Amino acid sequence: MQINLNGKRREIQEGLSIGELLRQLCLRSGLVAVEHNGEVLAPEAVDARVLREDDQLEVVRFVGGG
Amino acid sequence: MLPVVIAGVALRSRLFIGTGKFSSPAVMAQAVEASGSDLITVAIRRVDIDAPSDSTLSALDLSRLHLLPNTSGARDADEAIRLAKLARAACGTTWIKLEVTPDPNYLLPDPIETLRAAEQLVKLGFTVLPYMNADPVLAKHLTEAGCATVMPLAAPIGSNLGLRTRDQIGIIIEQASVPVVVDAGLGMPSHAAEAIELGADAVLVNTAIAIAHDPVTMARAFRFAVEAACLARDAGPGDRAVRARASSPLTGFLRDEGSA
DSSP: OEEEETTEEEEOOTTOBHHHHHHHTTOSSSSEEEEETTEEEOGGGTTTOBOOTTOEEEEEEEEEOO | OOOEEETTEEESOSEEEEOTTOSOHHHHHHHHHHHTOSEEEEEEEEOOTTSOOOOGGGGSOGGGOEEEEBOTTOOSHHHHHHHHHHHHHHHOOOEEEEOOOOOTTTOOOOHHHHHHHHHHHHHTTOEEEEEEOSOHHHHHHHHHTTOSOBEEBSSSTTOOOOOTTHHHHHHHHHHOSSOBEEESOOOSHHHHHHHHHHTOSEEEEOHHHHTSSSHHHHHHHHHHHHHHHHHHHHHOOOOOOSSOOOSSOSOSSSSOTTTO
16 A cells, blocks of 8 residues: 655555654654654554555654754 | 853853765864863754665764754745754754745845744743844844744854944844854854954854865864953953053153153
């Protein structure tokens, strides 16, 4: 199935949790945050949240800024 | 030198550092170290999924630094609130530097959207440090909304023009009941010193350090300037006079006592 990840279509396995997807992308550790269908998730909520077809997922992190 | 206290947190240095525009994370980390600062600002952006590089912050010792995420890029209150929530989820801090800058040419903050966002973020439990134009009336409104500081601009972001809003910031300081942090546009250490001597509680500097030929040395220079200005304030400056007041005795050799 496909989801929209950071503005791009991406093929992922059925039944994947957001936490597992982050692990696959090597983004599980560190200062990242996730917005799932417009809802900002607490870090402890990502493992329980299962992705569905056409979900909107944004993964952000800190960059240099003033 | 007394620490500046923001929302109950004591910060030893009155120099805050922005982490954008450095040539590398390593140079940025060295400049932060040289500045003596214990508060740095950071921005929130999408991860590049196809090339997830190390975070900019990996070179920093985050155990001894307070992180102040910003809402840069937000053009209205809703976008700023969205970024604030993401920042809180990413690092757990409730502190947010609120920036709402719809105008891409001058990056001047939108006062109405900033106030609207501040009111909502305070209700959501955030500690809000708003970037604002140097408007004393707006500073009062933001303070009444529950902001932890006010952060008036010296000049447009990244302009290095110095304390162009000096008189207005003087009024904000005179009326302030929260710390006043002069943010944006300070281009040289003397500008930072001027803001602190005027009575600002702290200054936030990014571009002046980041784009200097030698950012680490420039960071040290800002540190010394801010410390010097703090010491001068603590020392209690003498009064000013229009006419000269001789520093050397006027009598005792060339002129007799009473004939000078």
